[in-house]
Amino acid sequence: MTLLEIKKLSKTFGDLEVLRDINISVEKGEVVVVIGPSGSGKSTMLRCINLLEQPTGGEILYQTQNVIKLGRQVAEYRRHVGMVFQKFNLFPLKTVVENVMYAPIKLNKISNKEAKEQAMALLCKVGMESKAEAHPASLSGGQQQRVAIARALAMQPEMLLFDEPTSALDPELVGDVLEVMKQLAAEGMTMVVVTHEMGFAKDVADRVIFMDGGYIVEEDTPEKIFTNPKNDRTRAFLARIL
């Protein structure tokens, strides 16, 4: 089943064309990893999916509904599509468990008790249950990011977007976050991941998309992209990064 279909998506900032003719479709349960040099438009593309950036043209069909024209219902749509940010963006005044509980209580109107049970279960899942009462500032980047993943999961989204989730982390902390993401993938979560972690792309992705200059240059299984890329630009990029 196709969960998300992006057709002819374009985005300009003033005169700058950031995205051109982007076409992607994501099946339910699929893990799509987007790679490419910085400035290639990968993050903007990801942010267009949940409309943190308003696309300039094209269509984004979520379960066949075009979400670009949703207007006020966009908030409702975003509840189905979780997002994990490069800089975590946890709420600094709330404790870890409050960060995870808050949206379900306010938006899904579930009870405090139920939200807390759910939040603790999610924190266990990401290995952060022991820090439930801590404040984000006292956690390492890797721990904050795992809490951020739990927070996104708390809304029970059908799809998760990851915007370079490990780029702001110290190298030794990257592993824990990737481990959580691998586990999610194994459980069948639909994921679109923008990352520079080629190991993760190789191991976990069902499909890898290579973007450059606002275009999708190449799209294939990880085996083919990493062992036998068709496009010269993909080859040059991979040669530099691997």
Next chain:
Amino acid sequence: MEFNFARAFEKLGPSLLNGIGTVVYVTILGFLFAFIFAMILAVGTLSKNKLLVWILGVFIEIIRGTPLLVQFFYIYYVVPLLLNAIAGLFGLNTNIQLEAITCGVMGFAINYGCYMTEVIRSAIVSIDLGQREAGLALGFTEKQVLFRFIIPPALRNSIPVFGNYLVMMIKDTSLLSMITVQELLLRTKTFASQTFLTVEAYTILALVYLVISLPLSQLCKILERKLRKV
């Protein structure tokens, strides 16, 4: 020259105690309304409506560009005349008068409101954009994000500045003596002119202000330090 502080204190003390009541009353109401007014103005100045932003900007500049004392005079002496004139246009013969203490509260609300608008506005702007995006991505609306994730930490960060404004307002209540409010300065002035205990009276007055404002300033400093920790 001989000073008689004991006598001055004995006679002036009870009167000043009543005056403190007035100061506290005006300050609490004035600050409360100033805060509400500032919140409305701050959210207004962040609106996408350019005309609204312009109008609010002009208003704030007018208030910040004129002395507080002049504003008290304007509200106390001029506004009632204007109201009567406007009523006259509709064929009504009115004699509207505003109580001095009410004018004091209004003046503080408007004047301090405009200054505090800038505090709140810049605190809101300084909140990391990531907070907004995190809220939106979870499914909150723009308005919910503003009131749940942006304004609360912004206000929290502004508490020490608000505290300083509160101390300033307490001291500025002395200006109300000019529009006949029986606060501390006017009571002291009356006492001094009747008893000629000028040095004693005004020294006591200054000390009373210090006794009120010093602990509050210290409290602000402690709060500032505590808030910085988290």
